[in-house]
Each structure stands twice: as C-alpha cells, then as structure tokens.
Amino acid sequence: MKAQPEPLPDHLRALVGQGVDAIDTPALVVDLDAANRNLQRAVEFATKHRLRLRPHAKMHKSPAVARLELQAGAVGVCVQTVAEAEAMGAGGINDILITNEILAVNKLRRVAALAHQLSVRGGQLGIVVDSAEGVERLAQAMQLTKAVVDVYIEIDVGQGRCGVSPDEKVVTLARAVVARSSLRFAGLHAYHGGAQHLRTVGERHAAIVAAAAKVEDVRRLLEAADMPVPLVTGAGTGTFAHEAASGVWNEVQPGSFLFMDADYLRNDRDPAQPQFEPALFVKAQVISVSAGHAVCDAGLKAHAIDSGVPEVHALPGQPPLRFANGGDEHGVLHPLDESGPLSNLPALGDTVWLIPGHCDPTVNLHSHLVVVRDGLAGGRVESVVPVMARGVW
Numbered sequence: 001m002k003a004q005p006e007p008l009p010d011h012l013r014a015l016v017g018q019g020v021d022a023i024d025t026p027a028l029v030v031d032l033d034a035a036n037r038n039l040q041r042a043v044e045f046a047t048k049h050r051l052r053l054r055p056h057a058k059m060h061k062s063p064a065v066a067r068l069e070l071q072a073g074a075v076g077v078c079v080q081t082v083a084e085a086e087a088m089g090a091g092g093i094n095d096i097l098i099t100n101e102i103l104a105v106n107k108l109r110r111v112a113a114l115a116h117q118l119s120v121r122g123g124q125l126g127i128v129v130d131s132a133e134g135v136e137r138l139a140q141a142m143q144l145t146k147a148v149v150d151v152y153i154e155i156d157v158g159q160g161r162c163g164v165s166p167d168e169k170v171v172t173l174a175r176a177v178v179a180r181s182s183l184r185f186a187g188l189h190a191y192h193g194g195a196q197h198l199r200t201v202g203e204r205h206a207a208i209v210a211a212a213a214k215v216e217d218v219r220r221l222l223e224a225a226d227m228p229v230p231l232v233t234g235a236g237t238g239t240f241a242h243e244a245a246s247g248v249w250n251e252v253q254p255g256s257f258l259f260m261d262a263d264y265l266r267n268d269r270d271p272a273q274p275q276f277e278p279a280l281f282v283k284a285q286v287i288s289v290s291a292g293h294a295v296c297d298a299g300l301k302a303h304a305i306d307s308g309v310p311e312v313h314a315l316p317g318q319p320p321l322r323f324a325n326g327g328d329e330h331g332v333l334h335p336l337d338e339s340g341p342l343s344n345l346p347a348l349g350d351t352v353w354l355i356p357g358h359c360d361p362t363v364n365l366h367s368h369l370v371v372v373r374d375g376l377a378g379g380r381v382e383s384v385v386p387v388m389a390r391g392v393w
C-alpha cells in the first residue's frame with residue numbers, strides 16, 4: 001500500500017512514518033503484516049485449487065488496498081456499487097465485476113462509460129443481471145460505446161436475495177444477453193450470502209452442496225440450449241473452501257478475509273479453509289474510569305454493531321475486557337472477570353484496540369484507513385489510505 005496517488009490532508013500525511021502512539025483516536029487501523037498474511041493464505045489456497053481469486057472491494061472501498069490484492073495475485077476485484085467501480089477504475093484497477101443489479105438509467109450510463117474506459121486501456125468490466133428489463137436497459141446504455149461488457153446471470157442459490165430461480169428462466173435471460181452485440185454472456189453469478197455465517201462447518205458445507213446442485217442444473221439447461229457457461233463466480237469468506245471443493249466454481253469473491261471481523265472469527269474453524277487473523281482495529285482511548293468500568297472514545301460512529309459489538313483485543317500484559325455499547329461516541333469497558341480486582345481495568349489515557357463486529361459497514365464509517373507495519377504494539381504508520389468509495393452510491 002505504498003503507491004498513493006490519492007491526495008491526503010496535511011495532518012494525515014504527517015502521520016506517515018510516525019509510531020502507533022501518534023495516531024489520534026478513534027481511528028480505523030489496519031495491521032498490514034496481518035492483512036498481508038491473510039492475503040498470502042487466500043492466494044495460496046486459490047492457486048492450489050486452480051481458482052481465480054477476485055476479492056470483493058465492497059469491504060475496503062479503497063483502490064490502494066485493491067492494488068495490494070492484485071499485486072499478490074488476484075485477477076481483479078468485485079464491487080457492489082457504480083461509485084465503487086468508478087473509484088477502482090480511477091485507481092488503476094483494470095478488471096472490475098459489479099456483483100449487483102443496476103437498473104437506474106443514469107447509473108447504467110456511468111457503467112457504459114466505465115466499460116469504455118477500461119476497454120480502451122485493455123481492461124474489462126463485468127456486471128450481473130437477473131431480469132429481462134435489466135438486460136434491455138444495460139444494452140440501451142451500452143449504445144454509448146463500442147465496448148462490450150461481460151454479463152453474468154445471477155441465480156438465487158439459496159439466499160433469497162437477488163437472482164433468477166435456477167430453472168428455464170435462466171435460458172430465456174441468457175438468450176436475451178446473447179442477442180445483444182454489446183453484451184457478452186460471461187457466465188453465472190452464484191453467491192450464497194446466507195451461508196457465510198452459519199456457525200458450524202457442517203451447516204456451511206450442506207448449504208454450498210445444495211447451491212452447487214442448483215448451478216449444475218442451470219449449467220445443463222444452458223448447454224442443452226447451446227449456450228455453454230464460460231465461468232461460474234461467487235463465494236465469500238465463510239464458505240469458499242466448499243465452493244472450491246465442489247469443482248463447480250471457477251472464481252471466488254471473498255472480501256472480509258483480508259481484514260476479518262469479530263463475527264467471522266466466531267465461525268467454527270474449518271480445517272479445509274485457510275485460517276485468517278484479525279487485521280482491522282479501531283484504536284480507542286480510555287477517557288473516563290469509575291469504580292467498576294472504564295469508558296473509551298469509540299462508539300457507534302466508529303464501528304458498526306449490526307453483527308455485534310466489538311471484541312476488545314488485549315495486547316500482552318493488558319487485562320481482558322468486554323465492550324458494551326455506550327452510544328454514539330462512547331464504549332463501556334468491563335473486566336471480563338467482574339469478580340476480579342479493579343486493577344483489571346485500564347487506566348485513564350490508555351489505548352484499547354477493538355475488533356469490529358462487521359468490517360464492511362465499519363470501513364464505510366471512516367474517511368481513512370491508517371495502515372500500520374510491525375504490529376500494534378510499537379509499530380509505525382506505513383501509509384494513510386483514503387476510503388475513496390465511502391458512502392452508499
């Protein structure tokens with residue numbers, strides 16, 4: 001994460017090269033060594049299983065992080081929004097897949113413009129569809145350019161979110177795609193979000209075995225209609241070992257593996273999957289101490305709690321603590337062992353490190369990632385990375 005074309009305010013640029021102590025709180029901090037280890041493990045797994053790794057950039061929304069993923073061996077990135085796609089394109093990423101249905105005409109014009117830009121520099125844009133209307137609108141917008149966009153038909157493999165039901169409807173939709181010269185039928189998008197946080201390995205395995213059967217049904221229908229499936233893409237951090245084992249997917253899209261979060265760390269360990277470690281932390285400071293608890297300066301504005309409150313990451317020598325929601329700007333810290341001595345509480349001014357419950361919406365709360373090398377205890381700031389596609393567009 002060294003190359004840094006994105007501009008930085010002076011006070012953040014001044015942080016680079018300084019010790020971790022200089023980082024003001026609350027701040028979102030990436031342990032770069034841990035993130036690199038996670039990345040290496042995912043790349044090794046993908047290589048061993050002959051899978052293309054296309055990490056999901058919805059998690060970090062930062063072209064600088066995407067460049068790190070590509071340098072390590074990823075084939076490109078996924079994004080969820082047009083703004084994320086544009087930010088990745090502007091940050092030099094050439095191979096981008098929008099894994100979401102886009103229906104608004106204005107947004108589709110931006111999709112066409114980006115497809116053009118990427119194709120001019122030898123790159124490629126992909127997008128998923130699940131309706132005839134979506135195909136029609138995309139084809140209309142693509143009239144603005146001579147570029148061709150890769151189109152993946154999204155099938156619902158069990159989540160009950162977007163996606164065509166895995167039956168003859170897919171064949172009808174594929175025919176509509178094939179009929180348009182500006183659209184290339186690139187394959188199937190099959191992502192089972194509902195399976196990612198099933199806690200046991202057995203539950204996750206069963207969900208992906210059922211999803212694989214649906215993909216295979218659709219593949220047979222398409223082959224019978226003379227439209228072989230070029231590629232199947234999908235999978236997330238919780239399940240991608242199962243997609244790999246099925247032999248049905250060619251490409252996997254985990255996002256959270258890079259930074260991890262407390263929710264994913266609560267999944268049962270899967271021996272078939274690389275073990276990932278926490279690499280994303282909120283640095284907070286203790287600003288008040290009373291008889292039975294301490295208070296830190298990180299609250300709902302510093303981390304998302306849709307998947308639970310943060311875990312407190314105790315460094316060697318620090319007391320184990322439990323975090324409780326203290327509102328917008330505060331977190332309440334209790335000793336894990338409430339019956340122990342009060343010395344089990346941190347002191348005023350101490351630093352506490354929090355592992356957010358859910359990495360994606362937590363990153364979206366912050367304008368910058370402070371990237372640290374050589375660990376949280378005694379490390380230094382390597383770079384400060386803007387969250388370029390922050391927001392919901």
Ligand code: PLP
Binds near residue numbers: 078196234237238255
């Ligand atoms: N692919 C799609 C389509 C997604 O929506 C997501 C996340 O929601 C992912 C991949 C990545 O999942 P995770 O960050 O859990 O690895």
Ligand code: MN
Binds near residue numbers: 256358359360361
């Ligand atoms: Mn998520």
